Amino acid sequence: MHKTQKPLKTNTIIEQQEEDELYEHFRFEAGKGQAPLRVDKFLMNLVENATRNKIQQAAAAGNIYVNDVPVKSNYKVKANDVVRVLLSHPPYEYLLEPENIPLDIVYEDDQLLVVNKPAGMVVHPGHGNYSGTLVNALAYHFENLPMNSSERPGLVHRIDKDTSGLLVIAKTEQAMAHLTRQFSEKTSEREYIALVWGNVEQDNGTIEGHIGRHPKDRMQNTVYPDGSEGKPAVTHYKVIERFGYVTLVSCKLETGRTHQIRVHMKYIGHTLFNDARYGGDIILKGTTFTKYKQFIENCFKVLPRQALHAKTLGFEHPVTKEFIRFDTDIPADMQECIEKWHVYSKSREFEGDD
Structure with missing residues (x-):
């Protein structure tokens, strides 16, 4: 697998002979160990939220340059190549x-x-x-x-x-x-509170698995357990409370990949509650009876987003070198949803399953 490079600064303006202004949006320099790779695939690995179709359109329009020469999407990026994306509008x-x-x-x-x-x-x-x-x-x-x-x-x-x-x-x-x-x-401290689908059986655990772009859905990330794609990611979780069909958990990040908790929890079978991007906005656990479905829909209305809150943050102060930690309350929308599950799970203890 080739080694990707960090993006360089993106504030250069190029003057064209036709007197058109093109603005440099992205600039990357391939490393010494870069194996030949199509420029559209090269850019997909580096540009956030890019799709292959958009990159190919940019190449067709003459907006992708390698070593100051416009190239097509099938150009093979080689070691030390400088790849730039130039567009007519400013970044x-x-x-x-x-x-x-x-x-x-x-x-x-x-x-x-x-x-x-x-x-x-x-x-x-x-x-x-x-x-x-x-x-x-x-x-x-x-x-x-x-x-x-x-x-x-x-x-x-x-x-x-x-x-x-x-x-x-x-x-x-x-x-x-x-x-x-x-x-x-990885010396900072980051704790998140999440409500996830299903009964998390183990009281605590660690999820490890490279995270990278999903091969079919470019809006999602996914886990590559063999490490063939993506970047290493580690999440430590602990169960706070179980509500039968959902579980309240604490997640501590050892790494900070995009959508890390959302991807890792889905990977172990516990998608975040009402996480629309990863399929958590449908009923994943429980019964299919009308009463239960109505309860879930009410929860979604109360919490119209994924049930995830960055609760605790700790780090060493850059000047005093003191380790300082901050904590916040769970916001009202998420707290109200959790309380609904409190009430519902208690009622089921006496009524049995729906």
Whole structure:
């Protein structure tokens, strides 16, 4: 398997002879050990939310360059090739508008802040989400935040749009470097609370398995247990409470892959409750009787998102070197859903199954 490279900075503007401006959206340099690989497959491994069809369309339009020469999608990327995607519109960094969006700040000092992100807020601008994001809010409330490797101001890590919970934001270059290193070296602490389908039999356990793009559904990630694709991922889980058809669990991340908890829990047969992307928005366990179906539908209305909350976040402070830990309450929508399961599971103890 070839070794992928980190994206380089993406703020170059290319002047064309025709006097058209093309903006560099992505730039990658293939490593010395890069085996020949089609450029569309090469870019799919590196560009977030890209599809092969979109990449091929970009190549057909002459927007993919290798070593400053436009190439077709079947071009084979080789060692040390520089691959760039140039488009006529600027990347979102040029379009980033500060927006007066309130932030729930749990902690702040000169080096960093910790925010409690609500469900439904996208962390950073991207395809189809150029406003209303956490980064738009940060740009309004704070000046000169340091850029991460993807040119996103302040972001050390991220969580999904419909996941609620804690994020640390760097305010200085020193904080960015120090915090990023902790997440990379797995010394930070991240605990999530999740409601999952089914009765998790073991009280605790560890899920290991490389996570990468699903071969058929590019909107999903999946586990490659043989390590043939994706990147290593480790999740430690512990059962908090069982409700028969669903289980409340604590998940601690050793790594931080995209959709890691959602993918790992599905992999062991316990998809997150109401996780539409991974099939958790249908009845996966329980009876098919009308009363039970109505109960589930009511739960979905109360919690119209995946049941996942980033509850605890801990890390070493970049200046004081003290290990600090922050904790948040489970948000109201998820708590109400859990309470419904409390009541329902207690009633079943006396009534029996539906």
